[in-house]
Amino acid sequence: MxxxxxxxxxxxxxxxxxxxxxxxxxxxxxxxxxxxxxxxxxxxxxxxxxxxxxxxxxxxxxxxxxxxxxxxxxxxxxxxxxxxxxxxxxxxxxxxxxxxxxxxxxxxxxxxxxxxxxxxxxxxxxxxxxxxxxxxxxxxxxxxxxxxxxxxxxxxxxxxxxxxxxxxxxxxxxxxxxxxxxxxxxxxxxxxxxxxxxxxxxxxxxxxxxxxxxxxxxVPDVRPLPAELGAFLDAGTPPVYVGFGSMPMRASTDVAQAAIEAVRAQGRRAVVARGWADLALIDDRDDCFVVGDVNQQALFGRVVAVVHHGGAGTTTTATRAGAPQVVVPQAADQPYWAGRVAELGIGVAHDGPAPTFDSLSAALRTALAHETRARATAVAGAIRxxxxxxxxxxxxxxxxxxxxxxxxxxxx
CATH class of the missing domain: 3.40.50.2000 (Glycogen Phosphorylase B;)
Structure with missing residues (x-):
C-alpha cells in the first residue's frame, strides 16, 4: 500500500x-x-x-x-x-x-x-x-x-x-x-x-x-510526444520550456507575458505548459506552443533550457536531461532546490516568486551560456x-x- x-x-x-x-x-x-x-x-x-x-x-x-x-x-x-x-x-x-x-x-x-x-x-x-x-x-x-x-x-x-x-x-x-x-x-x-x-x-x-x-x-515515461508538439520541435531551434507544475501562480497572465517576452528577447522559441496556473499563449505568433500533461523526460531532452517552479520531481527530471534550469521558487522546499541548482552550476536560482521580463532575461542569459550547458551535461551523467x-x-x-x-x- x-x-x-x-x-x-x-x-x-x-x-x-x-x-x-x-x-x-x-x-x-x-x-x-x-x-x-x-x-x-x-x-x-x-x-x-x-x-x-x-x-x-x-x-x-x-x-x-x-x-x-x-x-x-x-x-x-x-x-x-x-x-x-x-x-x-x-x-x-x-x-x-x-x-x-x-x-x-x-x-x-x-x-x-x-x-x-x-x-x-x-x-x-x-x-x-x-x-x-x-x-x-x-x-x-x-x-x-x-x-x-x-x-x-x-x-x-x-x-x-x-x-x-x-x-x-x-x-x-x-x-x-x-x-x-x-x-x-x-x-x-x-x-x-x-x-x-x-x-x-x-x-x-x-x-x-x-x-x-x-x-x-x-518511472521511465514511454509516452510519445503529441504529433503537433513534435512538429513544432522539428520546425526550428530547440525552445525554452516554461512551466510551473502544480503551482497556482495567481498572476499567471503576467507570468506568461514576462516569460514569453524574455524567451523571445534571447532569440528563442518557447514551449509553455499550462499546469495549475493555466498559463496560456499571449498572441498567435508561431514561435510558441502550449502543452498540457506531456512526457517531460522526452521533452526536456529537446529543449535548450527549463524555466520551472523548483519541485523535486521537475528539478530531477531537468537535471537528468542535462537541461540548464531557471528555477522560480514559489513555496515550501522550492527555494532549496533552486539553491541546489545554482550551487551545482546547472542553472539559476531566481530571486523571489514573481518573475519579470528583466529578471527572467538576466536569468536566461546565464542559463543559456555555454558554461552552464556544459556543467548541466556533466551533472546529468552522475544522476542515479x-x-x-x-x-x-x-x-x-x-x-x-x-x-x-x-x-x-x-x-x-
Missing amino acids: LSTYGSRGDVEPLAGLAVRLRELGAEVRVCAPPDEEFAQRLAGVGVPLVPVGRSARALMTAAPPPSSLPDRAAELIAGQFDAVTAAAEGCDVLVATGMIPAAAGALSVAEKLGIRSVSVTFQQLTLPSPRHRPLAYPGRPFPPGVTDNRALWELDAQSINALFGAALNTNRASNGLPPVDNVRDYVIGDQPWLATDPILDPWQETPDFDVVQTGAWI TDGATVAAKLLLDVVSGEKATRVRVNHA
Missing part, C-alpha cells in the same frame, strides 16, 4: 515505485487524491488508484487563510482513516508520504492494523538536522531572534503539534489508538527514507536517526536512475523480514 496526499510531485514517485514493485512480483495499490490527472497517470502504468479525500488541486488552489490549516488537517486525517483502512486490508507493508497530517493518518492506520510501515520524504528539509533550518508554516513564522537550528526544530515540532495534534489524536482515540505526543517525530520515525538523488540532495548523517537514501523514484529499484527491493526485504510495526532496514 503506497499512500500519499499532495500534488503531482507526491504522486509521480509512487508510480515509479509501484512499477518496480510489480516487476518484482508484488501487488500494489496507491491511495492518493481523486484528481483526474493522478488517476490517468497511474492507469497509464497499470496501477489502481484508491481515491482519498477531495481533489488536491481544489484544496491547494482555494487559498484559505492559515487559520484553516487545522480544519484541513482534520479533513485529511479522517479521509486517511476511512480510505486507507479499507484499502490496506491484507497488505504486508504500508509506505506513507505526502502532507504531514495525511502521512500521520496513514501510519496510524498501519499501526491499527498491525502492518509494518515506512515513512518517506521527497526532500530532506522535513528531516530535523542541525545543518539546516525547518520550513515555517503559513501564519506561524519563527521568532526573528532565534537562529540556532536545533531551537528552530523544537519550535517546528510545537507548530506541527498545534496545527495537527488535536485532529490526529481525536481520530486515533476513536480507532482505539493511544495519543501521539509529538506528531512530527511520529511521522518521521527513527529510520525515514529519503527518496532523492544524493548529488542533487546530499544528506549528511545526524545522530538523531538513521536515514535511508534510496535515490529518486522515477535506480532509486525506485533500490526502494522496491528494500520493501520486499521488509515483507520477508522481522515482524515489526516500523521498518528496520539497511541501505543496500
Whole structure:
C-alpha cells in the first residue's frame, strides 16, 4: 500500500515505485487524491488508484487563510482513516508520504492494523538536522531572534503539534489508538527514507536517526510526444520550456507575458505548459506552443533550457536531461532546490516568486551560456536512475523480514 496526499510531485514517485514493485512480483495499490490527472497517470502504468479525500488541486488552489490549516488537517486525517483502512486490508507493508497530517493518518492506520510501515520524504528539509533550518508554516513564522537550528526544530515540532495534534489524536482515540505526543517525530520515525538523488540532495548523517537514501523514484515515461508538439520541435531551434507544475501562480497572465517576452528577447522559441496556473499563449505568433500533461523526460531532452517552479520531481527530471534550469521558487522546499541548482552550476536560482521580463532575461542569459550547458551535461551523467529499484527491493526485504510495526532496514 503506497499512500500519499499532495500534488503531482507526491504522486509521480509512487508510480515509479509501484512499477518496480510489480516487476518484482508484488501487488500494489496507491491511495492518493481523486484528481483526474493522478488517476490517468497511474492507469497509464497499470496501477489502481484508491481515491482519498477531495481533489488536491481544489484544496491547494482555494487559498484559505492559515487559520484553516487545522480544519484541513482534520479533513485529511479522517479521509486517511476511512480510505486507507479499507484499502490496506491484507497488505504486508504500508509506505506513507505526502502532507504531514495525511502521512500521520496513514501510519496510524498501519499501526491499527498491525502492518509494518515506512515513512518517506521527497526532500530532506522535513528531516530535523542541525545543518539546516525547518520550513515555517503559513501564519506561524519563527521568532526573528532565534537562529540556532536545533531551537528552530523544537519550535517546528510545537507548530506541527498545534496545527495537527488535536485532529490526529481525536481520530486515533476513536480507532482505539493511544495519543501521539509529538506528531512530527511520529511521522518521521527513527529510520525515514529519503527518496532523492544524493548529488542533487546530499544528506549528511545526524545522530538523531538513521536515514535511508534510496535515490529518486522515477518511472521511465514511454509516452510519445503529441504529433503537433513534435512538429513544432522539428520546425526550428530547440525552445525554452516554461512551466510551473502544480503551482497556482495567481498572476499567471503576467507570468506568461514576462516569460514569453524574455524567451523571445534571447532569440528563442518557447514551449509553455499550462499546469495549475493555466498559463496560456499571449498572441498567435508561431514561435510558441502550449502543452498540457506531456512526457517531460522526452521533452526536456529537446529543449535548450527549463524555466520551472523548483519541485523535486521537475528539478530531477531537468537535471537528468542535462537541461540548464531557471528555477522560480514559489513555496515550501522550492527555494532549496533552486539553491541546489545554482550551487551545482546547472542553472539559476531566481530571486523571489514573481518573475519579470528583466529578471527572467538576466536569468536566461546565464542559463543559456555555454558554461552552464556544459556543467548541466556533466551533472546529468552522475544522476542515479535506480532509486525506485533500490526502494522496491528494500520493501520486499521488509515483507520477508522481522515482524515489526516500523521498518528496520539497511541501505543496500
